[in-house]
Amino acid sequence: MRVSVEEIIQRTIAKVNSELRKLSLAIHDNPEVALKEVKACKLLTDYLETKRYKVERNVGGLNTAFIASYTSPAGNKGLNIGFCSEYDALPHIGHGCGHNLIAVSGIAMLLAISEVLDKCSIPGTVKLFGTPAEEAIGGKIIMQQQGVFEGTDILMMVHPSQGYSGSWHSQCSLSMVVEYFGKASHAAMAPWEGINAGSAATIAMQTIGVLREQFKPEWRAHGIIAVGGQVANAIPDYSRIEYTVRAGNTDDLKIIRDRVLKCFKAAALVTGCTHKVKEEYAYLDNQDNPVLGRMYEGLMREMYNVPLFPNAGGSTDFGNLSHNYITLHGMYDLADTGVPNHSKQFTEDARTEAAHERTMFAAEAISRIAARCLVDQDFWDSVKRAYCNKLA
Ligand SMILES: [Zn+2]
Ligand SMILES: [Zn+2]
Structure with missing residues (x-):
């Protein structure tokens, strides 16, 4: 058979x-x-x-x-x-x-x-x-x-x-690692001497949060502050964010990427930090x-x-x-x-x-x-x- x-x-x-x-x-x-x-x-x-x-x-x-x-x-x-x-x-x-x-x-x-x-x-x-x-x-x-x-x-x-x-x-997605570099100082004795990299990370997250209002329904932006500082009694001189943006197609992904990059830059500008962005793996739809x-x-x-x-x-x-x-x-x-x-x-x-x-x-x-x-x-x-x- x-x-x-x-x-x-x-x-x-x-x-x-x-x-x-x-x-x-x-x-x-x-x-x-x-x-x-x-x-x-x-x-x-x-x-x-x-x-x-x-x-x-x-x-x-x-x-x-x-x-x-x-x-x-x-x-x-x-x-x-x-x-x-x-x-x-x-x-x-x-x-x-x-x-x-x-x-x-x-x-x-x-x-x-x-x-x-x-x-x-x-x-x-x-x-x-x-x-x-x-x-x-x-x-x-x-x-x-x-x-x-x-x-x-x-x-x-x-x-x-x-x-x-x-x-x-x-969704297409792009992952990024953002680092902020500031200046350490005693958080009580001389905070005015410091440049706060932890604040830069916080501001970056909040700025993207505000930007979210204008997202298309399928857009996503999500991430973590992987390093926010080192000790509570020192102004953090280093922070690191790991972030991912997603969209329904590559054209939209480029738009959301550019806007998020501006948020990262704005956080550096307002705090006086320098910053570095490394764009990692990009998944296509x-x-x-x-x-x-x-x-x-x-x-x-x-x-x-x-x-x-x-x-x-x-x-x-x-x-x-x-x-x-x-x-x-x-x-x-x-x-x-x-x-x-x-x-x-x-x-x-x-x-x-x-x-x-x-x-x-x-x-x-x-x-x-x-x-x-x-x-x-x-x-x-x-x-x-x-x-x-x-x-x-
Ligand atoms: Zn899986
Ligand atoms: Zn999975």
């Missing part, structure tokens, strides 16, 4: 379900922040090697990035399909974005499509990209700059959230391929009868890939509770059995989409057409 592609996918994922659950829990119990995901990376790559994958480590100059790949026995002439895993945690919050689940979803999809290539004798290659530092720095941006994704026809991943969506238009997105949403409705999730805020370094590749960033509901990502409750929810099962069915849906790209030429042509229309 001929087994369908859907059955191959479903059986392959079911077979490793409990192993992936163990991996996910091990990563959850040992949260590691951006570029420090050493144990998570080892757990994942060691596991992939037990499944006989060729694993390349230290990819793109990042020691916690990896690629695992498999080429069909029918040859590599067909599509080159890529999936992304993430595995970094948040400082103090742990896996409050559920990247332990994303980590194992990537393995599930890699295994499923390897099996499809194998069993159906379809030419092609499948790769899993281990992409560190999504929450800070943007590992995928660095990997993209290093040409790691070149030759890939399609890139897909899943992410836990508060609902299901195959059309998440995330995510643009899911509409044909892939519709199929994902259709599968979610058909398989699980779940409500779709209206677009909301947030950013991802996967957005940068969506500007150069055919992509899908499938969102799925973590816990039915509406609890937001980056909260302690989300961290707890990300280790439940139910969350793991939802991750597995999201991975199954994405695998079914990848398989359709491999076996249905008309479908793949329509995906490519949608991509070209976006570029036009």
Whole structure:
């Protein structure tokens, strides 16, 4: 009896379900922040090697990035399909974005499509990209700059959230570090001799707060005073702000960036401090391929009868890939509770059995989409057409 592609996918994922659950829990119990995901990376790559994958480590100059790949026995002439895993945690919050689940979803999809290539004798290659530092720095941006994704026809991943969506238009974001330099002095004996860098940081935050009145609804500006001073009885001669601005598109991001930079400058001017701004990583808005997105949403409705999730805020370094590749960033509901990502409750929810099962069915849906790209030429042509229309 001929087994369908859907059955191959479903059986392959079911077979490793409990192993992936163990991996996910091990990563959850040992949260590691951006570029420090050493144990998570080892757990994942060691596991992939037990499944006989060729694993390349230290990819793109990042020691916690990896690629695992498999080429069909029918040859590599067909599509080159890529999936992304993430595995970094948040400082103090742990896996409050559920990247332990994303980590194992990537393995599930890699295994499923390897099996499809194998069993159906379809030419092609499948790769899993281990992409560190999504929450800070943007590992995928660095990997993209290093040409790691070149030759890939399609890139897909899943992410836990508060609902299901195959059309998440995330925000562009830019992170900045601002330093103020003043002059220290005794805060009681000779405060007039000091130049207060802590005050500059406070004024900068307040000025942006006032500016906020004129923001468009999707604009965001948020940050912290990472260093406000050193001791209470001295005028602080140094302060540091870490700040992020976000907007719906790159043109708006430039407007909000320029205005915030003026706020930083104004705070220096009024206090007499000097200041230095370092612009760090910029995440672009995510643009899911509409044909892939519709199929994902259709599968979610058909398989699980779940409500779709209206677009909301947030950013991802996967957005940068969506500007150069055919992509899908499938969102799925973590816990039915509406609890937001980056909260302690989300961290707890990300280790439940139910969350793991939802991750597995999201991975199954994405695998079914990848398989359709491999076996249905008309479908793949329509995906490519949608991509070209976006570029036009
Ligand atoms: Zn995340
Ligand atoms: Zn996150």
